[in-house]
Amino acid sequence: xxxxxxxxxxxxFALSTSLGMAQDHAPQSEFVLATQPRQVILIIGDGMxxxxxxxxxxxxxxxxxxxxxxxxxxxxxxQILTTEDQSAGKPVYVADSANTATxxxxxxxxxxxxxxxxxxxxxxxxxxxxxxxADGLRTGIVTTASLTDATPAAFAAHVNLRFCENPETMVDxxxxxxxxxxxxxxxxxxxxxxxxxxxxxxxxxxxxLGGGAKHFSPNAEGATKSVASMxxxxxxxxxxxxxxLEAAAPDKRxxxxxxxxxxxxxxxxxxxREAEEPTRSWxxxxxxxxxxxxxxEPMICEPNPAFSTVPDLQQMTxxxxxxxxxxxxxxxFLMIESASIDKQSHERKPCGSIGEVxxxxxxxxxxxxxxxxxxxTLILVTADHSQAAxxxxxxxxxxxxxxxxxxxxxxxxxxxxxxxHMSINYATSNFMMEEHTGAAVPLFxxxxxxxxxxxxxxxxxxxxxxxxxxxx
Amino acid sequence: xxxxxxxxxxxxFALSTSLGMAQDHAPQSEFVLATQPRQVILIIGDGMxxxxxxxxxxxxxxxxxxxxxxxxxxxxxxQILTTEDQSAGKPVYVADSANTATxxxxxxxxxxxxxxxxxxxxxxxxxxxxxxxADGLRTGIVTTASLTDATPAAFAAHVNLRFCENPETMVDxxxxxxxxxxxxxxxxxxxxxxxxxxxxxxxxxxxxLGGGAKHFSPNAEGATKSVASMxxxxxxxxxxxxxxLEAAAPDKRxxxxxxxxxxxxxxxxxxxREAEEPTRSWxxxxxxxxxxxxxxEPMICEPNPAFSTVPDLQQMTxxxxxxxxxxxxxxxFLMIESASIDKQSHERKPCGSIGEVxxxxxxxxxxxxxxxxxxxTLILVTADHSQAAxxxxxxxxxxxxxxxxxxxxxxxxxxxxxxxHMSINYATSNFMMEEHTGAAVPLFxxxxxxxxxxxxxxxxxxxxxxxxxxxx
Numbered sequence: 001x002x003x004x005x006x007x008x009x010x011x012x013f014a015l016s017t018s019l020g021m022a023q024d025h026a027p028q029s030e031f032v033l034a035t036q037p038r039q040v041i042l043i044i045g046d047g048m049x050x051x052x053x054x055x056x057x058x059x060x061x062x063x064x065x066x067x068x069x070x071x072x073x074x075x076x077x078x079q080i081l082t083t084e085d086q087s088a089g090k091p092v093y094v095a096d097s098a099n100t101a102t103x104x105x106x107x108x109x110x111x112x113x114x115x116x117x118x119x120x121x122x123x124x125x126x127x128x129x130x131x132x133x134a135d136g137l138r139t140g141i142v143t144t145a146s147l148t149d150a151t152p153a154a155f156a157a158h159v160n161l162r163f164c165e166n167p168e169t170m171v172d173x174x175x176x177x178x179x180x181x182x183x184x185x186x187x188x189x190x191x192x193x194x195x196x197x198x199x200x201x202x203x204x205x206x207x208x209l210g211g212g213a214k215h216f217s218p219n220a221e222g223a224t225k226s227v228a229s230m231x232x233x234x235x236x237x238x239x240x241x242x243x244x245l246e247a248a249a250p251d252k253r254x255x256x257x258x259x260x261x262x263x264x265x266x267x268x269x270x271x272x273r274e275a276e277e278p279t280r281s282w283x284x285x286x287x288x289x290x291x292x293x294x295x296x297e298p299m300i301c302e303p304n305p306a307f308s309t310v311p312d313l314q315q316m317t318x319x320x321x322x323x324x325x326x327x328x329x330x331x332x333f334l335m336i337e338s339a340s341i342d343k344q345s346h347e348r349k350p351c352g353s354i355g356e357v358x359x360x361x362x363x364x365x366x367x368x369x370x371x372x373x374x375x376x377t378l379i380l381v382t383a384d385h386s387q388a389a390x391x392x393x394x395x396x397x398x399x400x401x402x403x404x405x406x407x408x409x410x411x412x413x414x415x416x417x418x419x420x421h422m423s424i425n426y427a428t429s430n431f432m433m434e435e436h437t438g439a440a441v442p443l444f445x446x447x448x449x450x451x452x453x454x455x456x457x458x459x460x461x462x463x464x465x466x467x468x469x470x471x472x
Numbered sequence: 473x474x475x476x477x478x479x480x481x482x483x484x485f486a487l488s489t490s491l492g493m494a495q496d497h498a499p500q501s502e503f504v505l506a507t508q509p510r511q512v513i514l515i516i517g518d519g520m521x522x523x524x525x526x527x528x529x530x531x532x533x534x535x536x537x538x539x540x541x542x543x544x545x546x547x548x549x550x551q552i553l554t555t556e557d558q559s560a561g562k563p564v565y566v567a568d569s570a571n572t573a574t575x576x577x578x579x580x581x582x583x584x585x586x587x588x589x590x591x592x593x594x595x596x597x598x599x600x601x602x603x604x605x606a607d608g609l610r611t612g613i614v615t616t617a618s619l620t621d622a623t624p625a626a627f628a629a630h631v632n633l634r635f636c637e638n639p640e641t642m643v644d645x646x647x648x649x650x651x652x653x654x655x656x657x658x659x660x661x662x663x664x665x666x667x668x669x670x671x672x673x674x675x676x677x678x679x680x681l682g683g684g685a686k687h688f689s690p691n692a693e694g695a696t697k698s699v700a701s702m703x704x705x706x707x708x709x710x711x712x713x714x715x716x717l718e719a720a721a722p723d724k725r726x727x728x729x730x731x732x733x734x735x736x737x738x739x740x741x742x743x744x745r746e747a748e749e750p751t752r753s754w755x756x757x758x759x760x761x762x763x764x765x766x767x768x769e770p771m772i773c774e775p776n777p778a779f780s781t782v783p784d785l786q787q788m789t790x791x792x793x794x795x796x797x798x799x800x801x802x803x804x805f806l807m808i809e810s811a812s813i814d815k816q817s818h819e820r821k822p823c824g825s826i827g828e829v830x831x832x833x834x835x836x837x838x839x840x841x842x843x844x845x846x847x848x849t850l851i852l853v854t855a856d857h858s859q860a861a862x863x864x865x866x867x868x869x870x871x872x873x874x875x876x877x878x879x880x881x882x883x884x885x886x887x888x889x890x891x892x893h894m895s896i897n898y899a900t901s902n903f904m905m906e907e908h909t910g911a912a913v914p915l916f917x918x919x920x921x922x923x924x925x926x927x928x929x930x931x932x933x934x935x936x937x938x939x940x941x942x943x944x
Binding site: 049050051053054055057058062063064066069070072073074075076077080090091092093094096105112176179181182261288294375386388389391392393394395396398400401402403404405406408409416418419420421422423425427428429430431433435436437438439440442444455456458460 | 489521522523525526527529530534535536541542543546547548549551553557562563564565566570650651652655684688701741858860862863864865866867868869870872873874875876877878879880881888890892893894896897899900901902903905907908909910911912914916927928930
């Protein structure tokens with residue numbers, strides 16, 4: 001089901017009121033389209049909270065250095081909102097990437113795991129991509145994850161559960177034998193719209209670039225051809241290599257599938273090491289203040305050899321910008337995700353996360369260069385939720401006490417290029433993966449955000465800012 | 473040793489350059505004093521990072537609510553800088569409150585534990601309070617900690633180690649029998665300036681309000697009278713109760729000592745509970761995926777009975793503002809610290825931290841009301857460093873898996889007034905106290921910050937912003 005126009009107006013009014021004095025600089029009405037095309041580039045660093053940004057800054061630029069992010073005109077804070085899976089449910093204080101992407105894509109709050117459907121009632125929520133396309137703007141999604149992963153999916157698909165990624169998962173959605181939920185209601189046979197991959201293939205998107213080829217290879221529900229073939233029938237040229245991406249016809253819709261699922265990341269720990277548990281002597285097992293504890297050996301970060309086999313986020317970004325802007329007088333909306341800041345943090349791999357912040361920085365550099373020659377370009381950079389990594393003292397504050405002090409969970413100790421030592425711990429779960437955390441996330445804007453992006457917003461407000469800017 | 477004027481000018485130039493376009497709104501020269509007095513109110517939430525702010529927002533205002541902080545005109549990010557204890561030392565990525573307060577008070581980077589002295593060379597660094605007083609401005613410090621604690625101390629004292637708090641600690645600085653360092657070089661007998669309490673008593677500060685009476689009761693070094701008596705000789709009226717604070721003479725310097733050390737906090741856990749370790753069944757000790765783990769029982773926050781015995785931070789703030797502004801045509805600098813956001817987090821007491829963010833909010837409300845009637849008032853609110861608390865999922869993302877998942881470290885589960893459940897973990901140390909963390913911290917400004925406070929600064933830049941605003 002689609003939200004009504006009056007609801008959007010109400011939201012816009014509430015937001016404008018909350019803007020206070022910052023609103024003084026804003027145009028009188030964002031509903032009046034400028035004669036020149038307007039475009040929004042939304043760059044999402046999945047899980048890119050202030051700990052991740054500081055860790056990346058220290059490694060990539062030095063503690064006294066500045067990231068591209070730090071040079072942007074505005075910095076705001078964005079409160080994440082999540083709800084129980086029922087109408088008028090109570091708040092839930094820690095989110096997942098599905099409900100947060102839904103907030104940004106639709107302006108509405110939903111429950112964890114949902115892709116642009118409403119909590120409890122499971123109704124479809126209109127996305128910014130759908131609104132933009134209906135108004136004649138071009139649209140694109142770019143990600144280092146599978147295109148069917150939660151963040152990109154929520155901009156153009158509607159399912160009750162993020163794992164309903166392809167026709168095969170619609171009938172058996174399990175992981176290591178554990179049933180993760182049901183996609184039954186979303187099957188076309190049951191009146192649904194089918195899997196995420198099928199919805200993307202049938203979507204009005206002009207550009208989709210990322211991983212996830214394995215989700216486009218199964219046959220579409222009730223069909224004898226693959227989802228990728230269905231996308232071709234729908235007007236997409238499908239490319240799978242950097243060379244094909246560069247040679248793609250500029251006037252044809254573009255689907256790039258550069259790997260079976262998540263694309264390889266740029267950096268990894270030395271000899272592929274990740275965070276590790278400290279080693280405790282037998283005496284320390286008897287009492288934590290006895291014996292000794294050996295911390296993991298410090299390490300450097302090194303290039304991941306697999307990374308060079310795929311286009312990087314900057315190459316995908318530049319291709320998307322080129323396709324979306326060519327001979328376009330109507331403007332566009334583009335979402336770009338650096339997905340593995342989050343995924344590497346779940347796996348306790350700080351070097352991986354650092355490299356993916358670097359990829360985001362490069363994509364931002366390309367976006368800023370584009371905005372130089374296309375003045376009505378609003379660039380927004382944000383995260384969807386906070387994550388597990390914590391930057392810890394390399395030498396404990398309690399070092400004077402002659403007892404072994406160490407961090408619970410897993411620890412990585414990284415030697416930075418400037419010769420310092422960073423300790424990073426992961427201590428949110430005993431499970432094979434870390435949990436998200438609940439802190440509000442940073443939101444950065446270029447100068448087009450002046451008067452439009454207040455210093456504090458709630459995550460669904462981002463949808464209204466984008467929609468107002470594009471005059472939708 | 474004191475920094476030279478040329479160094480300050482160089483810093484100012486560098487900062488102005490980095491401001492970029494935001495600088496367009498700034499006055500041409502901050503060195504030209506306005507005819508009306510100017511004042512800076514710097515409010516420091518010790519350890520108040522984005523996790524702490526989000527936790528407090530969820531509890532005090534609800535997930536969709538807004539703090540006073542959120543309504544301020546500007547929000548920036550501030551990178552913390554720390555160094556090894558030597559000249560030209562390597563960067564250290566996690567700070568303590570001593571070196572961070574030194575950064576803000578002096579504009580220079582130092583090593584952990586130092587109070588406005590230089591890393592390695594142990595030279596005195598001129599503070600903003602000293603510069604302001606020399607220029608005829610009034611100055612004040614207000615804190616919920618001891619006045620001799622690291623944050624307030626760094627604005628008006630110079631010692632090599634934060635624990636050199638009073639004449640007795642100068643000769644024996646140990647905790648539970650563990651030697652924590654030496655104050656020998658800071659003894660007056662050895663050419664130093666004496667303990668922090670003695671330096672405060674001899675300082676030019678107009679107002680000092682907080683805890684720490686026990687540090688003012690020993691006899692001053694080489695004297696037969698207490699440090700408090702020395703302060704009286706130096707022109708301070710000494711008050712110790714809320715009634716005395718309210719009755720204090722408005723035209724006389726004011727020293728308020730409202731408790732022996734840190735003042736009582738506003739909130740505590742139900743029945744004084746704090747974060748606790750989950751209880752693991754015997755099977756779970758054999759393998760973490762077996763058996764069961766019982767999380768701590770959820771709890772509410774409740775008032776701390778001891779809190780009502782002392783003036784709260786807002787009362788101290790209003791008294792300080794009244795004393796500093798009365799018949800004052802020269803302006804003032806006031807530092808206000810909500811200290812126990814940090815201290816309660818070290819002790820794994822989330823309710824305590826929440827109540828101290830609330831105290832900071834109330835002090836901010838009073839500061840904003842003051843600025844309404846005193847237009848040239850720059851209000852800055854920030855933290856000195858990040859802390860250990862993490863807002864965790866109440867229901868794990870991995871709940872579908874039939875194994876016990878739980879967080880390492882200690883966990884508190886808090887029922888919020890809006891009926892939600894917040895899980896907060898502390899997992900930075902196995903020691904009796906948590907460690908700090910290294911993320912950059914938020915920095916908020918009122919409208920006087922427009923064109924003066926860029927979206928990203930390094931912590932020492934804050935000194936230059938204050939100094940420029942006051943025309944020092």
